[in-house]
Every structure is written in structure tokens, then in C-alpha cells.
Amino acid sequence: DAGVTQSPTHLIKTRGQQVTLRCSPKSGHDTVSWYQQALGQGPQFIFQYYEEEERQRGNFPDRFSGHQFPNYSSELNVNALLLGDSALYLCASSSTGAPGNTIYFGEGSWLTVV
Amino acid sequence: AQSVTQLDSQVPVFEEAPVELRCNYSSSVSVYLFWYVQYPNQGLQLLLKYLSGSTLVESINGFEAEFNKSQTSFHLRKPSVHISDTAEYFCAVSDGGSYIPTFGRGTSLIVHP
Numbered sequence: 001d002a003g004v005t006q007s008p009t010h011l012i013k014t015r016g017q018q019v020t021l022r023c024s025p026k027s028g029h030d031t032v033s034w035y036q037q038a039l040g041q042g043p044q045f046i047f048q049y050y051e052e053e054e055r056q057r058g059n060f061p062d063r064f065s066g067h068q069f070p071n072y073s074s075e076l077n078v079n080a081l082l083l084g085d086s087a088l089y090l091c092a093s094s095s096t097g098a099p100g101n102t103i104y105f106g107e108g109s110w111l112t113v114v
Numbered sequence: 115a116q117s118v119t120q121l122d123s124q125v126p127v128f129e130e131a132p133v134e135l136r137c138n139y140s141s142s143v144s145v146y147l148f149w150y151v152q153y154p155n156q157g158l159q160l161l162l163k164y165l166s167g168s169t170l171v172e173s174i175n176g177f178e179a180e181f182n183k184s185q186t187s188f189h190l191r192k193p194s195v196h197i198s199d200t201a202e203y204f205c206a207v208s209d210g211g212s213y214i215p216t217f218g219r220g221t222s223l224i225v226h227p
Contacts, residue, residue, distance in 0.1 A: 004157075041219055041220070043217045090158065105158040
């Protein structure tokens with residue numbers, strides 16, 4: 001049973017560019033959440049997708065957008081990159097209705113903005 | 115709104131010694147509580163969780179945590195640590211409505227030989 005998979009694992013972008021990160025949820029999961037983890041910090045919630053719609057959003061600017069596809073996979077897009085966007089971006093999947101709705105994380109995508 | 119406080123940013127300990135990583139939370143509703151572990155350059159892995167029932171929960175690798183509602187705490191303990199337990203540990207809380215966990219800043223457990 002494949003867990004949550006993310007791509008790419010590492011990437012370097014220049015300030016002002018745009019980036020797209022991809023995520024495939026764990027088998028049987030229909031909900032995908034994205035988190036940003038800055039160095040030395042805990043994960044911060046960006047947004048959650050369910051049934052191809054953004055269900056909840058954290059305190060992140062509109063430069064951060066996402067999409068969920070019919071197969072439940074998801075993308076995170078960040079426009080007009082800033083140096084402060086450098087972080088580990090984590091995708092997490094869960095199954096709506098499961099007790100506690102426990103989330104499972106992928107290995108993450110390391111983004112460096114120079 | 116809910117929040118999580120991990121009182122120690124770093125906990126150094128010798129191998130085979132006991133350890134406790136502290137976690138306090140604030141929430142106005144009933145909660146689900148989690149501990150996640152993050153090994154270097156990896157994502158987060160679920161260590162254990164409290165959803166309901168017995169307030170003492172255990173993981174398969176010897177960790178345990180106790181939900182204390184009156185003290186709003188969910189401290190993580192292990193009676194004897196190994197070098198391989200060296201990692202970052204995150205406490206998280208979610209309420210029954212949003213299912214969006216809020217994470218603490220993490221505690222770095224450093225096990226010395």
C-alpha cells in the first residue's frame with residue numbers, strides 16, 4: 001500500500017518565479033491538506049481540498065493556490081515567490097469520516113528560493 | 115481557536131534513560147491529540163493518537179502518552195530511550211469539527227551514547 005507521495009523532492013527557484021508541487025494521497029484517502037514547515041518550526045496549515053474544492057484555508061496569501069483532481073491527487077501552486085517561501089512543503093492525506101480523521105504525511109518537497 | 119505549546123525546544127538525554135516531552139494545548143471543545151515524529155530530512159510519521167476512551171495511549175516502539183483533561187496536557191514518555199529515537203517530535207491537536215490539526219513548534223530529542 002503506497003503512502004502519500006510527493007514530487008519533486010527538492011527544487012530551487014528564483015525570487016518572483018512560480019512553482020508547482022504535486023501530491024498523490026494514500027490509497028483510500030479522499031482529502032488532501034498542504035502544510036508549510038519552515039526550518040525549526042512546526043507545520044503550518046495552508047489549505048485542505050475535498051471533492052476537488054478548497055474546504056478550509058489557513059492564514060496564507062492568495063499567492064498560494066491549489067487544485068485537486070478527480071483521482072484525489074493534488075497540486076500546490078505558489079506565485080511570485082519570495083525568499084521567505086523557502087521551506088519544506090508537506091502534503092497530508094486523510095479519509096473524511098474516519099475517527100479523528102488522522103492525517104498521513106508525505107516526505108515533503110524542499111523548496112529553496114534564491 | 116486551538117493552540118499547542120511544547121515547553122522544551124530541545125531535550126538531551128543519555129541512552130537507556132527515561133524521557134518526557136511535554137505538550138500543553140488550549141481548545142474550547144473536545145479534542146483529538148497526536149504525537150508525530152520527524153527523522154532528519156523526512157516527513158512526519160504518526161507516533162500515537164488519542165481520540166477517546168482510555169487516556170493512556172501507546173505506540174509500537176515503547177512510547178506512551180497520557181491525556182490529562184484537567185491539566186490540558188498530553189505529555190509523551192518513554193522509560194528507556196535508544197540512539198535511534200533521536201528525532202524531532204511534534205504534538206498536535208484538532209477539534210472534532212475541523213479535523214485540521216494545529217501543531218506545536220516541536221521538541222528535538224537528542225539521545226547521547
